[in-house]
Amino acid sequence: MDGTASAVRIEPWSESDLDLLRAANAPELMDHLGGPETEDQLLTRHRRYVDLSSDRTGRGRMFRILLDTGEPGGGRPAGTVGFWEQTWEDEQVYETGWSVLPGFQGRGIATAGTLAVVEAARAERRHRFLHAFPSVSNGPSNAVCRKAGFSLVGECDFEYPPGNLLRSNDWCIDLGPIEG
Secondary structure, eight states: OSSSSOOOEEEEOOGGGHHHHHHTTOOHHHHHGOOOOHHHHHHHHHHHHHHHHHHHHSSSSEEEEEOSSSTTTTOEHHHHHEEEEETTTTHHHHHHHHEEEEGGGTSSSSHHHHHHHHHHHHHHSSOOOOEEEBBBBBHHHHHHHHHHHHHEEEEEOOOOOOOOOEEEEEEEOOOOOOOO
16 A cells, blocks of 8 residues: 555445456456356356345345545445355354455555455454455455454465365454354
């Protein structure tokens, strides 16, 4: 981040966000995740995102990141961010991930979106920890974790996409005690 952080907000994923998902499927954005997905894979993921965002049981939520335009209700789609349940090392946790479109990178948008998702996951009061698993070679995503206050647990093998082991860093943030 170069001191020109942009004002962003996150809004729940909706049916109308398929084009944003297609834009986020660019080869340069999917390089650390096994490459771009097919149209059928995108449609399946979009449906999963819509379903997750309409499910209010605390399983997680996907969001579009909007760059504030200064107009009421205005905002330019700049990327995606979300959190979802995951079993990690025999524990139920949340996992998070994000993607910022190339024209919006380098402005602190991923960090701002991730910080907003940390608060959204914390508000669910369902899981104590939120993890991120960027590839060890993905410097920008590892920097987002550091800037957003995650602690580096260490390197691990993480399966993504299914059937593909990815050498990742395990980053974790404590969401606070779970009230029973």
